[in-house]
Amino acid sequence: MGFPPRELHELQLRNRAEQREPDWHKRYAVRSGIEGTICEFAHGHGMRRCRCRGQAKAHLQHVLTAIAVNVERLSRHPPGESAPPRPPTAFQDYLDQQGIPRLRSWHAAS
Template sequence: MASKGFLLELRNRAEQQDPDWHKRYAVRSGIRGTINEFAHGHGMRHCRYRGQAKAHLQHVLTAIAVNIERLSRQPPEEPAPPRPPTAFQNYLDRQGTPRLRSWRAVS
């Protein structure tokens, strides 16, 4: 006679062949990846502070940092449109004074 654990494993393997199971697991795997990143990449298994309020603040600030980190890795979808000239730039243009293309330019 087969044990309960073995029968449960067989049932689980059969469920994993279902397309609906794959859709549900796709969502779960993304969440598990994020939790793993927090636990192993940012040391969230242990809080640095005592007290629920401070621990919550640590979790929120770490989540913000992770989101900024992830957004900074994404390539821009399209270049930003050129900014309109400022009033000072318009004044320089009216006076015929040459101006730099960027404030970062040296000459």
Template sequence: MLKARERQATREFKQQYQQRAGVEGVFSQASLRFELRRTRYIGRAKTHLQHILIAVTINLTRLVSWLDGVPKIKTRQSRFAALAPTATS
């Protein structure tokens, strides 16, 4: 367990996790806002088309937000984590 925590502190791990966090954010946005987990169609081709259209919609939504200067939302902190003492206190 200590080795895993030491590995998480390395620069390589943080770079890899940053990529994963970006992908997880896209999946979260797709499933929460665009209902990616529910297909409206029967058949692989139509379902694939729906997924492509959702991907295009996500990209357009992000482009419009970027052009409008909307800042990215920071990851929320859980109530339990908020109770933990900080290094400055």
């Protein structure tokens, strides 16, 4: 068993203390949506490893997998019905709080 250097230990303590604050949770919430999508790709669709060699083929695999995931998500909704409105994301809430105008496509149904 080893002990980390004092500087590293103090940095870990500061980071852990910061993670208990509500402000940190608000900042981290911005990342939470994309983290879930990345986790779904990595664990649910095998995106940790490419089936082919080469950057072009790897890119093609990523694009086709993304299309498949979108089709799968769209197929969960009955035909003729639109998807239920999604609540605003943490990033959209942040933009609203700061008074920063959003693109029209970013507006959540309210």
